Amino acid sequence: MTEKKVKVIMHGCNGKMGQTISGLIAADEGIEIVAGIDPYDGLTNPYPVFREIGDCDVDADVVIDFAAAPAVDALLAYCVERNLPCVLCTTGLSEEQLASVREAAGKIAILQSANMSLGINLLLKMLKEAANVLAKAGFDIEIVEKHHNLKKDAPSGTALALADSMNEELERSYQYVYDRSQVREQRGKKEIGISAVRGGTIVGDHDVIFAGADEVVTFSHRAYSKAVFGKGAVQAAKFLAGKPAGMYDMSDVIG
16 A cells, blocks of 8 residues: 655745755655745756745645745635645744744644754754763864854854753753854863854864863764755655644654
8 A cells, every 4th residue: 555645845946045945855655746936946846836925725734835935924824724734944033933833833733843854854853862961071162163164153053952961961051152252261171162163165074072081072963954954844744744732843753
């Protein structure tokens, strides 16, 4: 018996991530894109494309969103109206929009994550255990993140998510230090140092360093292309289809 394919609407289908995900799904027998949404119509896709989400009349199981923040309001309204789960990957949402996301999650399933990479989300899980053991044994914690020279924000949202995952395990007792150049004093015991590097075309490198007496333990993640985020979004869509209303994240996907 052939397993039923998960039917996806790709919101932002003609953007870089939308096209990356389209390619990934085309090679996956368990999922298919049945419609795309994008105001830019300069590409040819093997599925119908609508300029606005409200114009889409194609039945689907889930939406994958990699679009722009201004488009999220109409997306949420559409998904709530059609009781359609949504993998929400667009970043830079306002506080009002984030409140709308939480409100919508009372009616539909929404999966939102600071980073869609399966590797990063497994790392988030592993760091909780590492921090619980190593920080309590007196190890200092430092995070070094590296990204391409076009990235405007620093530190990265992923670096902050890594720090938060450890700090939650440590009862929020650690403070974050972003720059040591202006203060000439010994490092505090309960600090998580976060350093940012910008250069070239680095997609995303993150190192979490636990430095103790006479030994160092380093957790590293390297993203060599944006496809890693697309792969995570595809897995998230498969997971979210058919789920009850609520807020989900990638930790639910990896178990």
